[in-house]
Amino acid sequence: xxxxxxxxxxxxxxxxxxxxxxxxxxxxxxxxxxxxxxxxxxxxxxxxxxxxxxxxxxxxxxxxxxxxxxxxxxxxxxxxxxxxxxxxxxxxxxxxxxxxxxxxxxxxxxxxxxxxxxxxxxxxxxxxxxxxxxxxxxxxxxxxxxxxxxxxxxxxxxxxxxxxxxxxxxxxxxxxxxxxxxxxxxxxxxxxxxxxxxxxxxxxxxxxxxxxxxxxxxxxxxxxxxxxxxxxxxxxxxxxxxxxxxxxxxxx
Amino acid sequence: xxxxxxxxxxxxxxxxxxxxxxxxxxxxxxxxxxxxxxxxxxxxxxxxxxxxxxxxxxxxxxxxxxxxxxxxxxxxxxxxxxxxxxxxxxxxxxxxxxxxxxxxxxxxxxxxxxxxxxxxxxxxxxxxxxxxxxxxxxxxxxxxxxxxxxxxxxxxxxxxxxxxxxxxxxxxxxxxxxxxxxxxxxxxxxxxxxxxxxxxxxxxxxxxxxxxxxxxxxxxxxxxxxxxxxxxxxxxxxxxxxxxxxxxxxxxxxxxxxxxxxxxxxxxxxxxxxxxxxxxxxxxxxxxxxxxxxxxxxxxxxxxxxxxxxxxxxxxxxxxxxxxxxxxxxxxxxxxxxxxxxxxxxxxxxxxxxxxxxxxxxxxxxxxxxxxxxxxxxxxxxxxxxxxxxxxxxxxxxxxxxxxxxxxxxxxxxxxxxxxxxxxxxxxxxxxxxx
Numbered sequence: 001x002x003x004x005x006x007x008x009x010x011x012x013x014x015x016x017x018x019x020x021x022x023x024x025x026x027x028x029x030x031x032x033x034x035x036x037x038x039x040x041x042x043x044x045x046x047x048x049x050x051x052x053x054x055x056x057x058x059x060x061x062x063x064x065x066x067x068x069x070x071x072x073x074x075x076x077x078x079x080x081x082x083x084x085x086x087x088x089x090x091x092x093x094x095x096x097x098x099x100x101x102x103x104x105x106x107x108x109x110x111x112x113x114x115x116x117x118x119x120x121x122x123x124x125x126x127x128x129x130x131x132x133x134x135x136x137x138x139x140x141x142x143x144x145x146x147x148x149x150x151x152x153x154x155x156x157x158x159x160x161x162x163x164x165x166x167x168x169x170x171x172x173x174x175x176x177x178x179x180x181x182x183x184x185x186x187x188x189x190x191x192x193x194x195x196x197x198x199x200x201x202x203x204x205x206x207x208x209x210x211x212x213x214x215x216x217x218x219x220x221x222x223x224x225x226x227x228x229x230x231x232x233x234x235x236x237x238x239x240x241x242x243x244x245x246x247x248x249x250x251x252x
Numbered sequence: 253x254x255x256x257x258x259x260x261x262x263x264x265x266x267x268x269x270x271x272x273x274x275x276x277x278x279x280x281x282x283x284x285x286x287x288x289x290x291x292x293x294x295x296x297x298x299x300x301x302x303x304x305x306x307x308x309x310x311x312x313x314x315x316x317x318x319x320x321x322x323x324x325x326x327x328x329x330x331x332x333x334x335x336x337x338x339x340x341x342x343x344x345x346x347x348x349x350x351x352x353x354x355x356x357x358x359x360x361x362x363x364x365x366x367x368x369x370x371x372x373x374x375x376x377x378x379x380x381x382x383x384x385x386x387x388x389x390x391x392x393x394x395x396x397x398x399x400x401x402x403x404x405x406x407x408x409x410x411x412x413x414x415x416x417x418x419x420x421x422x423x424x425x426x427x428x429x430x431x432x433x434x435x436x437x438x439x440x441x442x443x444x445x446x447x448x449x450x451x452x453x454x455x456x457x458x459x460x461x462x463x464x465x466x467x468x469x470x471x472x473x474x475x476x477x478x479x480x481x482x483x484x485x486x487x488x489x490x491x492x493x494x495x496x497x498x499x500x501x502x503x504x505x506x507x508x509x510x511x512x513x514x515x516x517x518x519x520x521x522x523x524x525x526x527x528x529x530x531x532x533x534x535x536x537x538x539x540x541x542x543x544x545x546x547x548x549x550x551x552x553x554x555x556x557x558x559x560x561x562x563x564x565x566x567x568x569x570x571x572x573x574x575x576x577x578x579x580x581x582x583x584x585x586x587x588x589x590x591x592x593x594x595x596x597x598x599x600x601x602x603x604x605x606x607x608x609x610x611x612x613x614x615x616x617x618x619x620x621x622x623x624x625x626x627x628x629x630x631x632x633x634x635x636x637x638x639x640x641x642x643x644x645x646x647x648x649x650x651x652x653x654x655x656x657x658x659x660x661x662x663x664x665x666x667x668x669x670x671x672x673x674x675x676x677x678x679x680x681x682x683x684x685x686x687x
Contacts, residue, residue: 022342050645051635076645088640092665094660102644111647141662158644 001025001197002047002067002166007058009046012183016042018222019058019069024081025164027194032201034219035241039087043219044170047199048082062166063156073161076102077109079165083155083172089143095154096124096138104161109168127160130187148181156187168199169193173207185210220245256559258416266399279383281625283398286388293392293687301576302610303520303549311462313433315400318348319424323457328352329424331455331486333678334671339364340420341405346434348403348596360409363421367433368403377408382439385470391522393494397468401437402469411443411474418449418480418669425465425488427458434587438469441479444502445581449669451479454495456488456515463488473505475529480508482672487515490544495521503529510667512676513540513548514683527554529590535583538567539667541678541683542575542607549578556589559619565596568663570656571607580609583624585617587592592619596626601633601659633659648666653685660684 003025016039024030036038045154046053047060049072060067060102067075091096096117103123104114115123124138131153143151152172159167172184189200199210208216208230216232217224218241226232228245236244253352292309293300323344340518342352348366353557358364370378405421423436442448454465465487473479487493493516501507513519525534540548554563562608567579579598600609613626631656641651667673 050639071648072639072642073645073647082643084640084643088634088637090637090655090658092660092662093654098641098654101650102641102646105647106645106652115306141658154409156525162644209441 001063003061005059007043007046007057007145008056009042009053010056011042011053015056015245016053016222017046020222022217022224024197024199026197028214029192029198029200029211031213031216032199032219033205033216033233033236035245036174036203039220039222040219041170044082044199044201047168048072051163059128061110065243067187076162080196081159081162081164081167083152083159083169085170085172086116087143087151087155089146090146093142094139095142096120098104098142099124099138102158103161123161127157130160130190131183132156148175149177152176152178153183154195156184159191160187162234163191165195166197166199168201170201173198173202182210198242205233208233216241219242253543258495273379275379276371276382277386278350279436280399283383283388283395286396287392287399290392290556291396296424297636298462299391299551302483304518304547305520306632308464308494310544311464312431314431316429316434321345321428321457323349323352323424323426324353327457328422328424329430331413331424331453332420333675334420335417338420339420340363342424343403343405343421343436344424344433345426345429346402346423346436353479357414359409359416361413362451363406363408363417365406365408366403367401367439369457372408377441377484378406378439378577379469381441381472385472385500386468386496390498390524393466394496397435397437397466397496400435400443401468402435404437404439405452407448408449409439409442409446411446413443414446415448418451418672420451420453420547422453422455423455423465425458425491427461428462429463431457431463431506433464433466434656436465436467438467439470440471441480441620442471442473443480443650447478449482451482451484451672453484453486453655454493454515455484455486456491458491460490462490462492462517463490464492465494467493469495469497471497471499471507473499473501473507475502477502478506480668480672481510482574482667482676483509483511483521484676485511485513485515485521487519487677488533489515489544491515492517493519493521496525497521499523499525499534501527501529501532504531505529506533508535508668509537510664510672511538511550511678513550514542514679516546516548517551518547518630522551522553524553525563526557527563528557528668530558530560532558534559534561534563535666536563536565536567537663539660539680540567540577541660541680542577543572544575546575547578548575550578550625551582553582553584554582554594556585556592556594558586559588559590559592561589562642563595566663566666568660569600569609570603570660571609572598572603574604574606574611576608579628580612581613581626582614582616583626585615585619585622585624589619591623592622592624594622594624599627600630602630603656629681658686
């Protein structure tokens with residue numbers, strides 16, 4: 001589904017990703033871990049097409065197509081979803097209005113008819129249950145005045161409604177209490193289907209107690225320095241990132 | 253300024269009529285004397301520094317003999333909104349049209365109608381309030397209005413009365429009024445404990461035609477009254493519009509204003525509120541949408557004369573083309589006005605490289621125990637918000653419109669009365685493009 005080869009990216013002239021190779025197949029969940037500043041959020045944002053990053057080398061194929069050549073909206077329409085680390089507040093438009101606009105744009109891109117607000121409310125009702133929310137949240141302005149946890153939950157709601165094929169969660173677990181973490185995890189697990197893939201970018205192992213990854217990758221200074229199974233995450237939790245960085249440093 | 257020059261400007265005093273009461277003649281006389289002494293403001297006048305009123309001052313304006321043009325119900329329909337039961341007073345080219353107006357069911361004692369008709373009855377209420385609050389010294393335009401006013405809306409809601417439905421005043425200009433000036437004049441008296449919503453619409457059937465509207469509205473908010481006042485300015489984009497709204501607020505009153513300005517080659521509106529009693533609340537919301545070569549100027553002044561009052565002001569602008577906006581917000585806090593809580597915000601969104609904003613907050617505070625803040629921003633759409641919308645599948649151009657709409661909707665959503673809020677929303681969408 002996703003093939004990243006030799007990806008290098010920089011922001012403001014500073015190189016952050018220094019050659020990433022990663023393959024994600026349909027049905028898989030990958031965890032990308034690493035210390036602060038390792039480039040893991042940059043990787044997530046580059047995949048979604050964030051304009052602040054410049055890709056300087058490498059290629060990314062998504063379902064066989066050149067992802068880097070696609071505008072952010074085209075990527076979304078093709079099934080890519082980034083749950084933001086810092087979801088953006090948009091005062092002035094309601095959560096329902098924004099989400100329906102997005103939902104309809106994705107439908108339009110597939111040649112499907114737009115849904116009206118009544119039909120959309122029906123759809124929303126099921127998805128709201130998934131994140132254990134009542135309908136009130138939908139009349140509030142997008143993320144405006146939301147708590148940190150509410151914002152993350154709102155990302156999961158959007159993901160549940162838009163049903164992406166490849167979801168990328170950028171530190172969705174950070175700052176969440178245990179209940180919110182459980183809700184986020186159940187939202188992600190609901191998306192887990194043989195056709196879909198999920199990339200979880202996280203600093204900590206604890207989300208992985210709820211969502212079991214197929215592969216774990218450790219990013220350090222813009223490179224993947226180790227890949228392994230789910231046990232690698234536990235090892236990192238027990239030993240921290242330093243031992244790995246030292247080991248890698250000694251090897252190179 | 254000599255009488256001959258005034259005549260040349262078409263500004264000769266109307267011949268005294270038998271119907272006009274004596275006190276009004278005195279008021280008019282003082283006003284014309286005032287204007288003769290000051291003339292039009294110039295660019296040297298601080299209050300008018302950014303407002304190019306040359307075309308008004310140098311123009312020759314016929315005084316409208318309303319109605320100069322005919323207006324059908326069908327032509328008026330696009331400007332009417334809300335409930336059919338709403339009392340709607342229509343003025344064509346400055347004069348009251350009985351045929352187009354509609355008076356719905358009104359609570360006992362409420363008067364809503366033409367000011368000119370009310371003046372013929374010459375009651376003490378008019379003598380007490382008309383031209384007593386909006387001083388002829390406010391600006392030369394106010395003096396002109398007082399000298400030449402002929403008609404407009406008159407609304408009186410007696411004490412402890414709920415108006416229930418709003419009263420909508422519609423001032424429509426026809427193509428036949430090209431080259432003329434009208435001086436719509438409104439008086440709104442809401443007595444102690446009463447509750448009312450008033451809407452003023454300045455609209456045009458004369459797109460592409462130049463005329464000049466010089467409007468003045470006086471609002472008296474009695475003790476413990478509640479008023480929502482909406483002003484929709486959609487003049488022809490070749491028209492000139494100068495307006496003053498003066499609000500006099502007595503103790504415990506709540507006055508909230510929303511002004512939408514989207515018409516006019518040059519449109520200037522002054523909104524002044526005097527908080528002359530304790531525990532008053534004043535909310536001023538505004539939105540201006542400009543394009544082409546439009547110049548839209550909003551001046552607000554809040555006079556905190558008494559302690560324990562709160563004023564809250566948010567004006568936002570969306571500017572396109574080579575248009576220009578001016579915002580000047582003054583807050584005056586008297587020495588006795590302790591515990592004043594005043595906040596003023598002006599935010600501008602530029603959609604083009606050639607649009608321009610002059611924004612100036614002005615706080616003059618003479619009390620020490622107060623909370624007064626202000627902030628002004630001029631900028632573009634947030635890149636991160638654009639990316640956020642695009643990352644959800646919304647195409648770039650549509651995301652821009654969505655966020656522009658959101659910027660405007662944040663302030664229109666403050667309107668309490670739902671049908672008014674929906675109409676403002678519709679006008680914003682129509683102007684910014686469907687989303």
